[in-house]
Amino acid sequence: MINGVGREIPESIAGIKNIKPYINPFSYVPTGHLTGPAIKVNKPRSEKVLSSIEQAIDASGLKDGMTISFHHHFRNGDYVLNMVMGVIARKGIKDLTLAPSSLNTINEEIIPYMNQGVITAVETSGARGKLGQLLTSGQLSKPTIIRSHGGRARAIECGELHIDVAFIGAPACDTYGNINGVEGKSVCGSMGYAMVDAAYADKVVAITDHLVPYPLFPISIPQTQVDYIVPVEAIGDPKGIASGALRISKDPRELLIAQYATAAIEYSGYFKQDYSIQLGSGGASLAAARFLKEKMKKQGITASFGLGGVTAPFIEMLEEGLIKAVYDVQDFDIPSIESIKKNRNHQEMSASFYANPHNGGPIVNQLDVVILSAxxxxxxxxxxxxxxSNGVIMGAVGGHQDTAAGAALSIVVAPLLRGRLPMVIDQVHTVCTPGETVDIVVTERGVAVNPLRSDLKDNLKAANIPLMDIEELRNIAYEFAGKPDPIEVSERIAAVVEYRDGTLIDVIRTTV
Amino acid sequence: MKLRRTMMFVPGNNPGMLINAGIYGADTIIFDLEDSVALSEKDAARHLVYNAMKSINYPCEVAVRINHISTPFGYKDLETILAVKPDLIRLPKAETAADIKEIDELITAAEIKHGFLPGSINMMAAIETAKGIRNAYDIAAASPRMVALAIGGEDYLADIQTSRTKDGKEFFAGRGQLILAAKEAGIHAIDTVFGDVNNEEDFIAETTRIKEMGFDGKSVVNPRQINIVHEIYTPTEKEIDHAQRVIAAYEESLARKSGVVSLNGKMIDIPVVKRAQRTLAYANAVGKYKGGETL
Structure with missing residues (x-):
């Protein structure tokens, strides 16, 4: 069947249940009730702290065929996933579904367990490098399920992704299982993605390198959700978890894209007192933060809230009073982590609060402006x-679908050419975010407004930016780089890309 | 009004930079075959620039800085580049009017050969020695193709045996003479590059200073410098407002057939009127003012 973005979705795909094709961003309305974790009992004065990961795995009852989860706040400094998978593999447990909130290059260490049948399915936001290649190869027995951050929270809460055991890397944990991300030697700041896992997994194991006496505060993940605690030497490499304050790009092309994106915001009609904003962590987004800050100061405008994925430029705006509050699902750098620890207006939130389309209202629905990369x-x-450009998985959906759908104005920034490759083309190889939810595309050679948003097009005429049709952008790109041949793929489906509501927006076939 | 507020150098041997050179809004881009290209890369750069100019439609004035005709590369540069009709040939290290005349003749021949409109390819010269400064007016007036004189940086400093200072004393004499020569010849005066790209503060100070001296623009080496220069060269709302009022007073005096122009009780001289006209024309050219309204 052909879905709402024109992609062929097979009626049945081995290993994927309940296939629903994507129709449009808000057409699918589910019914029924949320799921819940196994009932837990903890008697007075019982001990949650165990001496090894192996003990915790035994205590959790992990068996062949189950689903385990991890969170990716430690980014490329994460030790937990690799450490736990090593123990699981040694115990001879097989046929697991691995459902981390995302995968980083550091997790390539687990590839042997995929080859050995320890992990036979993956559900995540994305992957890079060798892991991306493996997931695209179709080698696993089930297709990988790619979900956005909001889509993952939804899948967990509605029971489509049932987690048997969640392993939670805990920068600080007390002896009764209260967790936060702002103390200890491996701080990561917000614990937003892990919050959903902790609330819905049947068993929750905290792995910590900073075990403290009871009680710990502030509490991000409460004792009521945590079954076992394992102290270890180190849960991550601080250098890989958070960078220092990211420097604003000096790449003139990125700066030009940022300048156009900022001008688009300024003239869009949404740039007014108490607007709200989310910026990505890419070079052009960070540069846009700087330009936006100057414009806000000049025009005396302050924002009601900022959302993210939080980086230092946002924190500067928060501290200077340009943003009233920051809602935070993940931190990228040290200034952001320090801020969430000390600033009451810097609020931690769960992935569900952030972006789940099937709850009482995620914060993305309140968002005015988002800048996204592509x-x-x-x-x-x-x-x-x-x-x-070879059809191989090398990125992550993250909050892309969620914020594009939620924000009143979604701006996608991308260079028109990367090396010898055109980036605005006839058909993307894989649709992640439907065009219906994308309002403006900004490149270094021109800015295209979605024809669905003729209101925006009128507003932007005054912005002194090179407005053109998207086809014109494509033509310029093809003029320089030629029209790329379509990537040759087989019939075999290596991964499915869910839209945030659980419908299928595209499939990723193995390349030939 | 032809603007040359920014003339951006682009190394001729860098394909990525050649492709993107036109997107940053410089008034002129200068593809460089001279100092930024190593001797072993001269042929490659010449052919890259030729092909870039042939295939890419740049939205601004395109200049090529050739090697001096006293080097083994200068004539080859001209032969190759003139075939793709640059807007402007920039000669480095100009010292005499004869240099200019010789290149002028070569350009004339190339225009005939390739069927270009006679006189359609302009020239400018960079003056980088004391001798060049002394001959600056002759150089500026040596050909009707000449549209600008520029003062070179490091070569000039080496020749007059000094070095860079924060407030630019070393260029005091050279800049002063170059301005006068260019203005007398009725062509643009372009200032030298400011190489410390990350030092925004001193760049702003220097650009402000040379604008006040009368320079029409500045050579830049990085796209990040373009907007800064353009901002400094944009008339302020106050300047535009004042210019409008001067013109209004002048027009009123013409209507009254009175030889005396006065604004707010003060007499206005004709040069003030001319300056106001120039301010409005300039504001119009930079897109800040149109049909009586400040944008």
């Missing part, structure tokens, strides 16, 4: 952020 964009404004 790998490829097509003339229908569909965006690919997951596969590269």
């Amino acid at each position: 790998t490829e964009v097509d003339v229908n404004f569909n965006v690919n952020v997951i596969t590269d």
